């Protein structure tokens with residue numbers, strides 16, 4: 001299977017005062033194009049750190065990260081900004097929606113910097129909101145929507161640019177288990193339609209089971225990987 005993400009012996013050491021924290025201690029893994037991978041493990045095990053390294057949000061201390069054939073670890077900040085804009089979508093636990101903007105404006109904002117007209121951006125935003133089941137909430141501000149709906153706006157915002165890879169860190173963290181399962185089902189549906197690759201961090205094993213593969217991490221190391229059985 002052709003891999004889109006290749007991680008080779010990545011280390012991340014944080015220094016706080018005199019203390020060194022070895023957050024990642026030699027992580028190697030691969031993700032195939034179109035695959036949906038979940039990363040799970042205890043609090044403080046290095047899940048978010050790994051995702052941030054993959055997305056080029058923070059530098060690695062050692063090791064290599066190759067995405068779509070490009071070495072992330074050796075890019076400078078300008079190259080990283082462009083790489084992220086062209087290839088990557090993020091879904092966070094906190095939705096980070098702009099409170100004064102409507103749902104469609106919050107989604108359309110992802111399409112700034114592309115030289116598209118405002119009307120085209122809003123049209124694409126409305127299409128994506130329809131895909132996440134929010135056609136009738138396009139004019140609502142975040143405060144006028146439920147948590148699950150706000151999360152779906154966040155997903156629409158991440159996906160509207162049609163990124164090749166989606167990184168999601170606890171995307172259902174603020175939701176009850178039923179809404180959480182719905183959000184995962186939705187991410188799965190959209191990324192299958194758009195043939196995208198997903199790496200999702202979750203501490204919820206039931207949600208991780210929705211992925212094609214689960215990577216278990218503990219103390220900054222991968223301790224187990226398993227392919228999920230599908231019914």
Ligand SMILES: Nc1ncnc2c1ncn2[C@@H]1O[C@H](COP(=O)(O)OP(=O)(O)OP(=O)(O)O)[C@@H](O)[C@H]1O
Pocket residue numbers: 014015016021022023041042043044045046047048049050203
């Ligand atoms: N910016 C930072 N500076 C210093 N230490 C950090 C920093 N970020 C994370 N760490 C440390 O690195 C380790 C891994 O943190 P990380 O956030 O990756 O854990 P996690 O698996 O995502 O946990 P959680 O499930 O609680 O979100 C922890 O010991 C944490 O204290």
Ligand SMILES: [Mg+2]
Pocket residue numbers: 047048049
């Ligand atoms: Mg985390």
